[in-house]
Amino acid sequence: MIDAGEETMRRVYMDHAATTPVDPLVVKAMLPYFSECFGNASSLHSFGRDAFEAVEAARQKVADLIGAEKNEIIFTSGGTESDNLAIKGVAYKNRDKGNHIITSSIEHPAVLETCHHMESEKFKVTYLPVDRFGMINLADLEKAITEKTILITIMHANNEIGTIEPVEEIGRIAREHQVYFHIDAVQTVGKIPIDVKSMNTDMLSMSAHKIYGPKGVGALYMAKGIRCEPIIHGGGHEHGMRSSTENAAGIVGFGKAAELAKERMATDMPYVTDLRNKLTKGVLESIQESYLNGHPSKRLPNNAHLRFTAIEGESLIMGLDAKGIAGSTGSACSSKKLEASHVLLAIGLNEVEAHGSLRLTLGRENTSDDVDYVLNALQEVVGNLRSMSPLWGKRLEFEKWKQRMREEEHRSKEIELS
Helix, strand or coil: CCCCCCCCCCCEECECCCCCCCCHHHHHHHHHHHCCCCCCCCCCCHHHHHHHHHHHHHHHHHHHHHCCCHHHEEEECCHHHHHHHHHHHHHHHCCCCCCEEEEECCCCHHHHHHHHHHHHCCCEEEEECECCCCCECHHHHHHHCCCCEEEEEEECECCCCCEECCHHHHHHHHHHCCCEEEEECCCCCCCCCCCCCCCCCCEEEEEHHHCCCCCCCEEEEECCCCCCCCCCCCCCCCCCCCCCCCCHHHHHHHHHHHHHHHHHHHHHHHHHHHHHHHHHHHHHHHCCCEEECCCCCCECCCEEEEEECCCCHHHHHHHHHCCCEECECCCCCCCCCCCCCHHHHHCCCCHHHHHCEEEEECCCCCCHHHHHHHHHHHHHHHHHHHHCCHHHHHHHHHHHHHHHHHHHHHHHHHHHHC
């Protein structure tokens, strides 16, 4: 029990790329579908019809968020299932046309691991390299396309470093070569404007819990006429593409979260961008040898991915957590692994540099005071860790040696001139 006079530690959540708190309005919308509106959406009686109507209303709201039509939305259990359905479903259904898939080297594990599995199914996969900012090269993409290519799957924005890929141009290339194009947009839906028609995409993956909705529900946009085989078989739910009794409460929550995201995007985007810029500028100006990973401008509005020389990322996370601050060393889906991030290695960092990185992702509930608190805490934690780091000690000795060499060189020139 906390003593009345004891000060409660401040808590600041800056890991919104991992998940977001469920908005109270989303919770309110969901609650009836756990109790009085509990019917199966596939049942013909009034209980079922009530659930069906709620699911269809949510389907329209999700479609509206991305510029799609209602019957182009397939509800799933989340972004991972949506990615699997898009990649496996198209690959299996179109095997008669070809067996080649193109993706990038920095995709989320939901895409990379699925592509690795497809290789075991005798499909060929090309993993496009990226530049130091995490951007693919469109010329590399076009060069990789062959007569056997059936699918291009590229994420809209990277979940770790926040870099936004040129998906409109990728979609144009895919259209010109008559290749299906899938976008993993789990990190961008609800954060930046999306119009699936102008993107020339055939499929797009989403997840509710990234936009203040519940966990365990997502969706796949699938344009009309796409040849895709279901990967879950059963009663033929979701237009025959995803059998299983619909998660009505979760879907309603997703629909409400999508509605709120659409309403608030015009204010949320500039707000979190300003906070992100204040945070990034503060770190780079106040902490020696700190760097920004990812593209400096073509990045998610809420993403600050930072790197610190001679710092071990897991220790940094623990030090911040002791001060009530939540951040991440990378993707939450793999952040408990201690190997270096495949994304950071792909953009050219070595393992030591990759391990010294920190992802802070802001949300609509964060404040300018939160940023100030995090900046002060970062300076303290980084300073403490570096004071114990033999790497930093050697780094300082080397810098002092270089300074002495410069001073001696300057004195020698002065003697020569005299």
